[in-house]
Amino acid sequence: MxxxxxxxxxxxxxxxxxxxxxxxxxxxxxxxxxxxxxxxxxxxxxxxxxxxxxxxxxxxxxxxxxxxxxxxxxxxxxxxxxxxxxxxxxxxxxxxxxxxxxxxxxxxxxEISYWTWSELLIALKQCQNFVLITDSCAVLEKCLDSLVAKLVFSSEVSPCPSSCSPDSSGFRFSCDSKSSESIKTNSSRSTWWFEDLLFLSLMLVEMLVKLMFSRKFDHVVISKFLLFYQKAKFSTSATEEKRKIIEMVIDMHFNMDRSSVSCKTLFGILRVTLGLNINKCSRNKLENMIGLQLDQATLDNLLVPSPYGISYLYDVNLVLRFLKAFLHRGTCLVTPIRIRKVASLVDMYLAEIAPDPSLKPSKFLALATALPDSARDSYDELFHAMDMYLEVHTGLSEEERLKICCGLNYEKLSAEACLHLSQNKNFPSKSTVQALIIQQSKLKNLLLATPSSTSFTDSPCSSSDAGKRGNKDKTSEQVVLYAGNFDTSVDNEKLRAHLQGMQWRVMELEKVCRKMQSQMAKMAKSKASGHSYARSLPKLCS
Known part of the structure; x- marks a missing residue:
């Protein structure tokens, strides 16, 4: 008809x-x-x-x-x-x-849940053309949900890749020949499906990952898939598309368990974002995730070039934001071991950026003082970083140098560091005197901790030796008296030489006291065991 x-x-x-x-x-x-x-x-x-x-x-x-x-x-x-x-x-x-x-x-x-793997892929490819149509959402969600269910099941079955082949009876994953070949050559069964899903749009990947979260899928595998997807798509994407992809990757990682995302992975994502001008929200999420694991970072991780328009060699502001995120994690999470690791990392970073002639004193000091005093058992490394900075930035005023030195805790400097400081012309004179005062205080405490002179009856030191020792003690006390009347207008070179000599004598006294304490401990032990101890104590003067 x-x-x-x-x-x-x-x-x-x-x-x-x-x-x-x-x-x-x-x-x-x-x-x-x-x-x-x-x-x-x-x-x-x-x-x-x-x-x-x-x-x-x-x-x-x-x-x-x-x-x-x-x-x-x-x-x-x-x-x-x-x-x-x-x-x-x-x-x-x-x-x-x-x-x-x-x-x-x-x-x-x-009946979608009974479809094979390849049938689901075919349906999803068609779904991408209708994602903006409300009526298609139900089909799309059912396809994705069935897809995730099969992936969850595949992760629980035998690790043999052949279980994913088209002829498998364990579960009907009817993969095409390309996918089957990929499975055979893949060293890890958990990633066999990565290539099959590269056709998914950004929106569908986000929906897929959220469904994986709800199904308690392994977050480590999800992270690997997202990075695989990002790397594959970047080779053919324009800048704007790259920006959207990496923002999605960051947002999805932010919802994962912290233990499933390594610090190395996060810094790898950070490197990808350079020059892409990602949105502030995603950037904050990434920096917060890195900050929470800052104790696992390395010096190379932190050496991120400064953004365009900033004169600094490295992005100091970025590291400051990492430190802020690390410290905001709470006292229960910032353990002494973790914070000491971060302090050591910061000291190495300061030593690396110190030679940068464009680095402002305020930024250097902000990094030096970002962590609490308890984070460092010794300030020697920070002192050496400051020394490098002051050596390069010779144009700083006396006031600026003093501000830089505010980041030092002189009580946690070793005797060698204090000696170096007293001889160093880069540091302001007030810092030199402060270091000597602290060292004298340490010596005084050390002397007070030694046994009294009545315990040294067996010592061969003569009265003249004792007199000389008393003169040395007096000289040590004069360091404090002189420091109180210190005037920067006097001949600094002459004063510096005098202070250096005093420092050497203080260090000699420290060594003698330590040796005396060791000898006394041996004597006490010998008497306790009933043996005589004939060795003489060291003389205070030679």
Whole structure:
């Protein structure tokens, strides 16, 4: 029977179809509303669609259903297309009791969980063309959920890669030949599916990962997939697309367990973001994640070049933000061991950036004082970093040098560091005197800790030796007296030489006291065991 075409349909400007209005209207509620119940065949009509889902392909699929007496031909390759077209055209049962296309698509959707792996991939590829259509979301979510369910199951079965082959009876993953070949050559079964999902759009990847989170999928594997996806996509993406991809990767990592994301991984992501100008929210998330694991970082990790327009060689402000995030994790998490590791890392970083002539004193001092005093058992490394900085920045004023030295705890400097400081012209004179005062205080405490002179009856030291020793003690006390009357206007070179001599004598006394304490301990031990101890104590003067 010759077909009668009395309706012209323009679909999205892509293609024009000549159809029988009567045949289509008996299945489509939309056409019924347009033409009413009139069965008139006089004249021809024209309908123009601007937003038909799937365009000409979707309309043609709907027509085949109508001209085939409502017999559906629905599969993974066209389910989403048929579902969206049926929704748009308000498909219904025909007057003769024919099939309802919308009901058929919904029935097929309920069987998605039984589809094979390759069937799910086919459906997802088609879904990407309809992600902006609300009616497609249900199909999309069901496909993704079924996909994740199969991945969860695959992670729980035998580690043999052959279980993922098309012929596997363990679970029906009908992978194509390319995917099967990839599985055979992949060293890790947990990553066999990575290449298969590279076609997913950014939006679908985000939906997939969120479903994985809800299914308690291994976060380590999720992280590997995201980094694999990012690396693969970057080779063909424009700058703006790269920015969106890395922002998605950061946001997804932020929702993972901290233990599943290594510090090395986070710094690798950070390097990728350089020059991409990612949004502030994602940047803050990344910096916060790194800050929480700063004790696991290395010096090379921190040596990030400064952003464009900043004169510093390295991005000091970035490291300061890391430290802020680390300290804000709470006292219960910032253990002494962790904070000492960070302090050691900061000292190495300061030594690395100290020679930078563009580095301002305020930035150097901010880094030096960012951690509490308890973070360092010794300030020697920080002192050497300051020495390097002051040697390069010779134009600093006396006031600026003093501010830099505020970051030092002189009580935690070794005798060698104090000696070096007293001889160092880069440091202000007040710092030199302060170091000597602290060292004298340490010596005084050391002398007080030694046994009294009445315990040294066996010592061969003469009275003249004792007198000399008393003179040395007096001289040590004069360091404090002199420091109190210190005037920077006097001859600094002469004063510095005098202070250096005093420091040497203080160090000699420290050594003698330590030796005396050792000898006395041996004597006490000998007496306790009933043996005599004839060795003499060291003389205080030679």
């Amino acid at each position: 010759e077909a009668y075409c009395d309706l012209e349909v323009d679909v999205n400007g892509e293609e024009t179809f000549m159809v029988d209005k009567k045949i289509v209207a008996q299945y489509s509620g939309k056409f019924t509303k347009l033409f009413g119940k009139s069965n008139s065949t006089t004249g021809k009509f024209k309908v123009i669609f601007h937003d038909f889902p799937g365009g000409a392909e979707g309309f043609e699929l709907m027509l085949r259903f109508c001209y085939n007496n409502g017999k559906p031909d629905i599969g993974p390759q066209n389910l989403i297309l048929a579902h969206c077209a049926a929704q748009f055209m308000e498909m219904k049962e025909s007057v003769s009791g024919g099939c309802n296309l919308l009901e058929q698509t919904e029935k097929s959707m309920r």
